[in-house]
């Protein structure tokens with residue numbers, strides 16, 4: 001199938017670099033850490049490929065798609081929001097929603113009967129609540145009222161963007177313009193834009209009222225910068241950044257979190273080690289994690305990293321070369337090419353990860369990882385265009401996974417071999433990740449204090 005061909009077979013047939021044509025545009029696939037470094041390390045090749053124009057209908061010129069001065073200015077404004085000293089402000093939001101997730105699972109008839117279900121569906125609503133409240137400062141209660149129009153809009157927009165990206169026909173504007181999918185997209189864009197505009201307006205009024213009691217939101221950084229006369233920051237710019245966060249911070253975390261839980265469910269010895277660590281940190285208490293607790297969860301941290309190695313939420317990303325790129329062995333990729341960097345392949349290189357298919361969290365022990373090539377592990381990309389939300393994402397994963405594991409024993413309902421991967425912008429298994437949950441009966445009830 002296409003996923004295996006692009007990520008594996010193509011390199012076995014043609015070697016470490018593969019070139020093909022998408023109509024009149026040359027595309028080069030990169031599969032090794034040393035080549036990836038030459039593309040990602042500086043600002044020289046920071047421009048995204050022409051394929052990202054397909055994302056622009058939703059997120060305009062947000063951080064993910066923009067370039068040059070606009071990208072630089074916006075990145076500078078948003079970077080402080082992800083500083084370690086600020087991140088703790090988001091912990092109550094993550095704790096609250098993880099608790100709701102566990103409550104929902106506990107009360108679900110499917111879970112009670114010991115039936116299997118797709119863990120993805122539940123984690124997705126939880127991640128949506130978290131990213132919405134963290135970026136906009138408002139709660140949409142996706143977990144408790146799944147029929148909200150905005151929730152539907154975000155989910156459909158994600159799916160439509162992906163469908164267009166991989167459609168050999170709809171990617172061309174001429175066919176897209178007259179398609180029913182475009183009509184549907186316009187409908188959901190209006191719902192999403194209207195909602196975001198309304199939240200931005202309310203948040204602006206709230207901040208101007210001088211009331212500082214509510215949690216900080218990423219949006220506040222942008223509104224503050226606009227107040228201070230920030231260049232480039234129109235209302236549409238702010239909306240684009242919020243939409244970018246809703247896109248980048250939702251499905252990515254959902255996939256990553258679901259995979260860790262599933263991997264725990266297929267590797268019960270590893271799950272037990274993680275639970276022993278949780279018991280050491282939380283004892284018999286049902287208290288919610290603090291930032292200090294999260295730092296203590298070192299084994300869980302390694303499980304999350306290892307899961308992202310095997311199943312990077314973003315299995316590939318792309319650049320457009322405005323100048324020639326010289327690779328580590330002197331080979332030149334000429335200006336004008338689009339480049340696809342494939343973490344899914346790079347992170348399976350046996351030179352850096354012996355027995356690469358094995359799920360082994362201890363690869364990330366300091367003594368096993370310190371000397372590894374800096375670009376051998378790039379689930380969050382690397383260099384100046386790396387993921388701005390990576391610390392937030394790991395913090396969220398740790399809280400959600402630990403909250404679930406403190407309450408439930410997770411058992412996978414199928415094997416890894418039976419899990420077929422889909423070619424999409426986000427690495428999703430075609431038929432979901434199905435698990436069964438069993439309550440750890442001797443555990444106290446969890447609190448969000």
Ligand code: HEM
Nearest residue numbers: 063064248249252253256313314317380381387388389393
């Ligand atoms: C496990 C979760 C996540 C993974 C694996 C992930 C991965 C990535 C990757 C690979 C990129 C580079 C994409 C490209 O070049 O096309 C990226 C960029 C980005 N991510 Fe994440 N991401 C995650 C979570 C998040 C979260 C939670 C947020 C926001 C709170 C976020 C915000 C962004 C933004 C804004 C960019 C664009 C950065 C720029 O170009 O300056 N991501 N992410």
